[in-house]
Amino acid sequence: MNQKKEYYFPEGFWWGSASSAAQSEGAADRDGKSPSIWDYWYSIEPQRFHDQIGPQDTSGFYDHYKEDIKLLKELGHNSFRTGIQWSRLIPDGQGEVNQKAVDFYNDVFNELIALGIEPIVTLYHFDMPLALQQIGGWESREVVDAFTDYAKICFELFGDRVKFWVTFNEPVVPVEGGYLYDFHYPNVIDGRRAVQVGFNEILASAKAIEAYHKMELGGKIGIVLNVRPTYPRDPDNQGDIEAALAKDIFFNRSFLDPCVKGIFPKKLIKFLLENEVLPEYSKQDLKIIRDNTIDFLGVNYYSPSRAKERETKLELKEGLFMPDIYFEDYVWPEAKMNPYRGWEIYEKGIYDICKDIIENYDNIPFYISENGMGVESEERFLNEDGIIEDNYRIDFIKDHLRWLHKAIQEGANCMGYHLWTFIDNWSWCNAYKNRYGLVSLDLDTQKRTVKKSGRWFKELSDNNGFAE
Ligand code: BG6
Numbered sequence: 001m002n003q004k005k006e007y008y009f010p011e012g013f014w015w016g017s018a019s020s021a022a023q024s025e026g027a028a029d030r031d032g033k034s035p036s037i038w039d040y041w042y043s044i045e046p047q048r049f050h051d052q053i054g055p056q057d058t059s060g061f062y063d064h065y066k067e068d069i070k071l072l073k074e075l076g077h078n079s080f081r082t083g084i085q086w087s088r089l090i091p092d093g094q095g096e097v098n099q100k101a102v103d104f105y106n107d108v109f110n111e112l113i114a115l116g117i118e119p120i121v122t123l124y125h126f127d128m129p130l131a132l133q134q135i136g137g138w139e140s141r142e143v144v145d146a147f148t149d150y151a152k153i154c155f156e157l158f159g160d161r162v163k164f165w166v167t168f169n170e171p172v173v174p175v176e177g178g179y180l181y182d183f184h185y186p187n188v189i190d191g192r193r194a195v196q197v198g199f200n201e202i203l204a205s206a207k208a209i210e211a212y213h214k215m216e217l218g219g220k221i222g223i224v225l226n227v228r229p230t231y232p233r234d235p236d237n238q239g240d241i242e243a244a245l246a247k248d249i250f251f252n253r254s255f256l257d258p259c260v261k262g263i264f265p266k267k268l269i270k271f272l273l274e275n276e277v278l279p280e281y282s283k284q285d286l287k288i289i290r291d292n293t294i295d296f297l298g299v300n301y302y303s304p305s306r307a308k309e310r311e312t313k314l315e316l317k318e319g320l321f322m323p324d325i326y327f328e329d330y331v332w333p334e335a336k337m338n339p340y341r342g343w344e345i346y347e348k349g350i351y352d353i354c355k356d357i358i359e360n361y362d363n364i365p366f367y368i369s370e371n372g373m374g375v376e377s378e379e380r381f382l383n384e385d386g387i388i389e390d391n392y393r394i395d396f397i398k399d400h401l402r403w404l405h406k407a408i409q410e411g412a413n414c415m416g417y418h419l420w421t422f423i424d425n426w427s428w429c430n431a432y433k434n435r436y437g438l439v440s441l442d443l444d445t446q447k448r449t450v451k452k453s454g455r456w457f458k459e460l461s462d463n464n465g466f467a468e
Contacts, residue, residue, distance in 0.1 A: 007398075007405040008465035014118070014416020015461035016072070017438065018081035018370050019061070020125040020169065023425045025085060027062035028055055032098040034091035036127040037137075038428070041185035053431035059423050059441050062104065067448070069111045072422060075438055075454050076461030080112060081166065081224075081298075081369060081418060083122035086129050086150055093132035094146040102157055109161050120298075120369075121162045122224065123151055123208065125169040126177075126184065126428070133186065138174060138197040144204045151208035155215055163219035165212060166298060166369075167205040170226045172198065172251055180322065183429060191321030192277040199279035202258050206292040213292070223259050224298030224369045227252055228305035229352040233330045239309030246271070246326035247307040260297065260361045262290035275321045296415070297357070298369030301350050301400075303343035306330040340376040340434045347399040354407030354414065363413045371400055372420035374427070374434025378451075388440050388451040397453070398466065405465070419457070423448060 028039050035043075042054035061068055061082075072080055086093065088101040112119045124147065132143050151167070159165075177184030179194035188194075205223055212221045230248035232240035245267075253265045272278045308330040316322060335344040350368065357366055373396045381389045401417065408414050424437035432443060438454035441447075460466055 004467045006465070006467045007401055008463070008467075009405065009417075010408065010414075011464075012415075013464060014079040014367055014418065015457070015464075016077040016079040016081070016117070016416070017075075017419045017422040018120075019083075019421045019423075019425060020122065020127075021061075021083040021085040021088070022055060022058075022125060022127040023421075023427060024059050024061035024082070024423075025088070026056060026058040026060045030062070031088075031100040031104075032091055033085065033088040033101070035130040036085065036087040037130055037133050037185040038127060039087075040130045040133075049429055050431040050433040053426070055426060057431075057443070058426040060446050064446065064448075065104075065108050066111060068423065069108070069115060069117070071439060071448060071450070072112075072117055073115045074458065075422060075450070076458035077117050077422070078461065079118040079120060079416060079418070080422075081120040081122060082108065083125045083166075083169070084154055085127055086124065086147075087127065090150055090153065091129070091131075093129035093143075094149060097153060097157075105158060109158055113161055118164065119162050120164040120166060121154070121158070122166040122169045123147075123154060124167065124171075126174060128174075137178075137186065138200045138204075139193060141200070144200050144207065147204040148207040148211060152211045152215075155212055155217060159212075159215065159217040159219065163217075164296075165219065165221040166224050167208045167221065167294075168201060169224045169298075170300060171201040171205070171223070172226065172255055174201070176251070189317055189320070189322075191275070191323060195272060195277050196279040198254060199281060199285075202255065202289060203281075203285050205259065205294075206289045209292040209294065210288060220295040222294040222296035222298060223255075224300055225252075225255050225259070226300040226302070226370075227256065227353050227356075228301075228303065229349045229356070230305040230307060231332075233306065233308035233332075237309070240307070240330075243307040243309045243327035246323070247305060250323040250326075251305065256361065258289050259294050260364055262293045271323075271326065275325075277321045294364070297361075297364055297366040299353055299357075299366055300370035300420075301353060301368060302341075302371065302420075303338075304346045304349040306332055306344075338373055338375075341374045341430075345373075345396070347403050350400050351403040351407045354404065354412035355410075357413075358407075358411055363411065365413045365415055367414060367416035367418065368400075368404065369418050370420040371397070371417070372436045374430075374436045376434055378435045378440065386449065388449070390451045390453045393438075393451070393453040394456050397457075397460075398468075401466070422454075 232244035
């Protein structure tokens with residue numbers, strides 16, 4: 001008889017999911033919330049959003065949080081990452097605090113804790129208050145200081161109960177989306193400004209960490225990075241190897257190194273010097289970054305990254321610097337694709353990240369803070385009982401967990417696995433095109449129905465793993 005293979009995880013492993021405040025709350029203009037850059041961008045360019053659905057039409061967590069938190073419990077969550085919307089808590093970005101927001105977040109965290117679900121709370125998930133974007137957003141030092149104040153206010157208000165804080169979700173995305181590749185507001189394409197934005201986010205994160213540690217609230221603070229292991233087209237070709245290395249340095253190490261080790265990669269500095277695009281900084285900034293590194297890391301992993309030596313000359317807009325002068329994106333012809341999102345699915349990537357953390361980042365405690373699969377038109381998979389049979393999602397999770405399990409066996413210090421996300425939610429420019437949830441959402445009625453994967457996830461969590 002064939003012996004079953006077992007994939008069980010360490011005791012106390014976090015099973016849960018991640019969401020973000022802006023993508024789930026709704027109530028975008030209610031109870032004192034002011035516009036974020038998303039509300040504003042949608043108001044001026046609704047055609048940039050799938051089906052012209054904007055950030056006011058989310059899964060309505062602001063009104064449904066009580067039932068949603070009960071659902072989390074039913075789905076086997078022992079932990080859940082959500083966030084605070086800066087533009088709800090402090091409508092002008094700095095200054096007065098909105099008491100209605102304080103009441104709301106207090107209630108959310110209390111409900112989670114009452115049901116034994118550990119809240120992990122993100123302070124910034126792409127959602128700059130418009131008032132602060134108008135004074136320069138992440139390009140501005142005033143905004144760095146405003147973020148530090150906002151973070152301190154959050155720690156003071158909720159830090160007695162929230163024991164795991166995340167300064168930023170994927171800080172490279174506002175750099176890429178807002179300042180390089182035109183998929184976030186303010187839609188700038190300018191490598192020099194992008195570098196300043198990235199630097200200021202890292203500084204803001206370090207300043208928040210410094211403040212948190214000084215307050216001695218007994219919890220931990222970290223950052224969530226979307227780490228994309230970067231592979232060369234041909235592993236034996238020097239040009240391809242160097243291209244992959246450059247892409248890795250710009251989009252992974254540029255954040256991993258300062259956040260975990262407190263220093264920037266030498267090669268990154270060399271690239272920036274070569275192009276005369278170093279950010280404005282002071283010695284004191286570098287000291288703050290060096291002395292205030294994270295306690296834990298969140299790793300979002302959806303897709304690997306691939307690169308080849310440039311084959312075509314990059315036309316630089318008005319001569320402005322772009323990191324792409326050092327590489328060209330490469331699509332592996334044999335890649336398994338998620339055709340709806342256009343992302344490659346490469347399960348071993350999760351293992352390669354774990355090995356990288358063991359070897360190059362002192363095996364810092366980390367967890368998989370997002371992994372998931374967005375699928376279009378899931379109603380195709382409805383069964384007679386009205387349940388979406390999303391076997392592909394169950395397979396997707398298992399395929400990644402096998403590799404994660406192997407890495408843990410080899411010593412990776414991984415604390416948990418979170419799926420993106422528990423209920424179909426609004427996604428930036430894609431709105432509701434691709435559904436990611438363990439629970440489906442009827443956009444018209446706001447009815448929630450657990451998918452097959454939701455039931456399976458509960459078993460996974462109850463058993464702390466699976467056998468097959
Ligand atoms: C992550 C983000 O990058 O990917 C989420 O933290 C996002 O905010 C998720 O929704 C899935 O990506 P998308 O663009 O398909 O929503």
